[in-house]
Amino acid sequence: MKPDARRRSGRKATRRQFLKGALAAAVGGGLAGCDVTTREAFFHRRFKELSRAEKRDILERLERDYTEKYGSPFSVSADPAREGVLFAYALDLSRCVGCRRCVYACVRENNASRDPAVQWISVLELEKLKGVDIYDSNLYYSPEQVPREGHFYMPVACQQCRRPQCVTVCPVGATWQEPDGIVVVDYDWCIGCRYCMAACPYGARHFNWGAPHVDQEDMNRETHYLGNRPRYKGVVEKCTFCIQRVRRGRYPACVEICPVGARKFGNILDEKSEINYVIRNKRVFILKEEINTQPKFYYFYGI
Amino acid sequence: MQFYRFYLGSLKIVLKGNRVYWAWVGFLVLCIVVGTVGYLEQASGGLIVTHMRDPVSWGFYIGNFTFLVGVAAAAVILVIPAYLYQWKPIKEIVIFGELLAISAIVMCVLFVTVDIGRPDRVLHLVPVVGNLNFPSSLLAWDVLVLSLYGVLNFVIATHLLYCGFSRKAYHRAFVTPLVLFSIPAAVAIHTVTAFLYNGLPARPYWNSAILAPRFLASAFCSGPAIMIILLQFLRKYGGLDLKMDAIWKIAELMAYAMFINLFLFGAEVFREYYSGTHHLLFTEYLFTGIGEHNRLVPYAWLSIVLSVGAFVLFLVPATRKNLVTLNLGAIMIYGGVYIEKGIALVVPGFTPSVLGEIYEYSPSRVEVMVAVGVFGVGFLLFTFMAKVALRITQGEFHKDTHLGGPSRRTVEAEG
Numbered sequence: 001m002k003p004d005a006r007r008r009s010g011r012k013a014t015r016r017q018f019l020k021g022a023l024a025a026a027v028g029g030g031l032a033g034c035d036v037t038t039r040e041a042f043f044h045r046r047f048k049e050l051s052r053a054e055k056r057d058i059l060e061r062l063e064r065d066y067t068e069k070y071g072s073p074f075s076v077s078a079d080p081a082r083e084g085v086l087f088a089y090a091l092d093l094s095r096c097v098g099c100r101r102c103v104y105a106c107v108r109e110n111n112a113s114r115d116p117a118v119q120w121i122s123v124l125e126l127e128k129l130k131g132v133d134i135y136d137s138n139l140y141y142s143p144e145q146v147p148r149e150g151h152f153y154m155p156v157a158c159q160q161c162r163r164p165q166c167v168t169v170c171p172v173g174a175t176w177q178e179p180d181g182i183v184v185v186d187y188d189w190c191i192g193c194r195y196c197m198a199a200c201p202y203g204a205r206h207f208n209w210g211a212p213h214v215d216q217e218d219m220n221r222e223t224h225y226l227g228n229r230p231r232y233k234g235v236v237e238k239c240t241f242c243i244q245r246v247r248r249g250r251y252p253a254c255v256e257i258c259p260v261g262a263r264k265f266g267n268i269l270d271e272k273s274e275i276n277y278v279i280r281n282k283r284v285f286i287l288k289e290e291i292n293t294q295p296k297f298y299y300f301y302g303i
Numbered sequence: 304m305q306f307y308r309f310y311l312g313s314l315k316i317v318l319k320g321n322r323v324y325w326a327w328v329g330f331l332v333l334c335i336v337v338g339t340v341g342y343l344e345q346a347s348g349g350l351i352v353t354h355m356r357d358p359v360s361w362g363f364y365i366g367n368f369t370f371l372v373g374v375a376a377a378a379v380i381l382v383i384p385a386y387l388y389q390w391k392p393i394k395e396i397v398i399f400g401e402l403l404a405i406s407a408i409v410m411c412v413l414f415v416t417v418d419i420g421r422p423d424r425v426l427h428l429v430p431v432v433g434n435l436n437f438p439s440s441l442l443a444w445d446v447l448v449l450s451l452y453g454v455l456n457f458v459i460a461t462h463l464l465y466c467g468f469s470r471k472a473y474h475r476a477f478v479t480p481l482v483l484f485s486i487p488a489a490v491a492i493h494t495v496t497a498f499l500y501n502g503l504p505a506r507p508y509w510n511s512a513i514l515a516p517r518f519l520a521s522a523f524c525s526g527p528a529i530m531i532i533l534l535q536f537l538r539k540y541g542g543l544d545l546k547m548d549a550i551w552k553i554a555e556l557m558a559y560a561m562f563i564n565l566f567l568f569g570a571e572v573f574r575e576y577y578s579g580t581h582h583l584l585f586t587e588y589l590f591t592g593i594g595e596h597n598r599l600v601p602y603a604w605l606s607i608v609l610s611v612g613a614f615v616l617f618l619v620p621a622t623r624k625n626l627v628t629l630n631l632g633a634i635m636i637y638g639g640v641y642i643e644k645g646i647a648l649v650v651p652g653f654t655p656s657v658l659g660e661i662y663e664y665s666p667s668r669v670e671v672m673v674a675v676g677v678f679g680v681g682f683l684l685f686t687f688m689a690k691v692a693l694r695i696t697q698g699e700f701h702k703d704t705h706l707g708g709p710s711r712r713t714v715e716a717e718g
Contacts, residue, residue: 045434046434116351122658124658124659134657134658134659135581135584135655135659136659137658137659139658139659139660156658165503165504165505168439168440169439169440169441169442169502169503170436170440171428171435171436171440171442171443171446172424172427172428172433172434172435172436173434173436174427189424189427189434190420190421190424191419191420191421191422191424191425191427191428192350192419192420192421192424193415193418193419193420193442194360194361194418194419194420195440195442195499197357197360198360198361198500198503198505198506198652198653199503199505200505200657201504201505201657202657202658203357203358203656203657203658203660205357206357207350207357207360207420208349208420209349209350209351209353209355209356210348210349210350210351211349232421233349233420234349234350234419234420234421235420235421236420288505291504291505292504
């Protein structure tokens, strides 16, 4: 390290120490009863503002905590967005049969709470005669077999808007759009005011009304800080295109599980990607286009 | 030192009272205990103890918050004639409007605090220490204007009372600009709160340009309605020198405000029903219900009956100037606007949800308990402040009064 850089980082450290001290005095003994994790989370800034060293410390601490809590080795990564990547999604409405396998694959992959149940994908049952008429949809269909005669199905999750309303309204900047287009939530910064839930036109945001619960043996131990790591009571969460997978070149869990191949995903900037092919060769539409959220989640009729 | 005596004297006034006073204070303390028990339950179990869920993610708490912002803003209806037109009878009671505003702001802050999932992270809202998303988030605007308005009223009220205590005339050069500034500030808190809903294109029920004007119009009804009743209480139990002229004037202003409120409401109803788009669903849920889902319908109609009825009572001079019908009208307005700006504003915005789901919300036991506690805090604060203010305005409490004498220790400290 250059002497100059070292001096600067040293000064930064003392200022941080001072701030920590001042804050500690302000908060008083209120945190004394909390465990180390809660106490440390209280003092660090938003994840995207942290230095590489601070991020590493936090990730290591989380891995230690989770490993202890869930019994076997736990990985918490913070893989950053890659240059030249913009993720997009397309869903073929002619193929979807409404089996909801994606819903449960998503829950398993992303460690969503089982009790109370949190699901990031909602599948709407729509009438063929009425077309995409969301206010006339049925979320709680349960026939013996799908698809039901005269109906079609429309899974809805986060539309990963280019102009995300949720990000605009968040009073503390706890949610933002990453360079690869994924809208993420910092679970350690969210205050749980739920303004984003009122603002989202797609019902994509979900709140931990109670303490989230996932059985130890069901826990997916490959996690991302901004994605599927265990959540807290009182914070908001949402679909991240399986950030822990897609930043390592894998498909989201919902794409993998879909038995009819209705789900397409990839880097829209890559001309050879499947998503790029769909955009070029199919006619796509987006949901609630009049709100001008400009989703990167497209629907199309493949057949 | 004199300010310390002001403080100590105020404390003594608050701690002295007859049996009615202590019964009232005891009742409010009981409310606060109920609220605390409810909140502890919520803090340990999470917001799952409320009936809010993902489809209806705001409810009773935020409804009460919205209503109380209106009450706080309405202090201005007393301030305008008092200071701009130097209208004597209102000027004497304007201090109580300001005290009501302070209490309302405190209740607003409490209602938001009990609604958030992580109150331990409230520092994230503080600029520099946290990360206030200003100017992008309307909630950030609300945090700023509400704090500003609260501080403003606190400073004005404290200054006026302290000058009364010191037997000095208040500093016009200091008070007048602050009072003038508090008028746009009052409009601002209600406008910003309306914009908080108004600015969400995802929710057609709120995404209407006349939402902010409607907020203001209804606030100009509900705030003074509370004042009319409180002032009579203060006259009866606190010996406030109240000129009925002031009350008639407030009631007349309320009649105009209610007319504008009803007119804007009518304009909204016409647009919704005549065009009959999908956006009508939310209004339909409120007034007729959708299928078997009709939990809000009786409240919606009650609100309309109360508001229209009160409008007639306040419009006709004979009923306006009759204490019985006047008070009846004030209670009706309070009830009408409490429903309109509370549950009937928040819940239909979410019902049906953005994905067409109908989840029928009504507050849970814990939500009602916590709300009772918050109102308890607000009323207790107002009771204490009004008690001190009464003694000062009546000239019974000033720097030379002997309120049972300063304690021995104080005398020594002074020496």
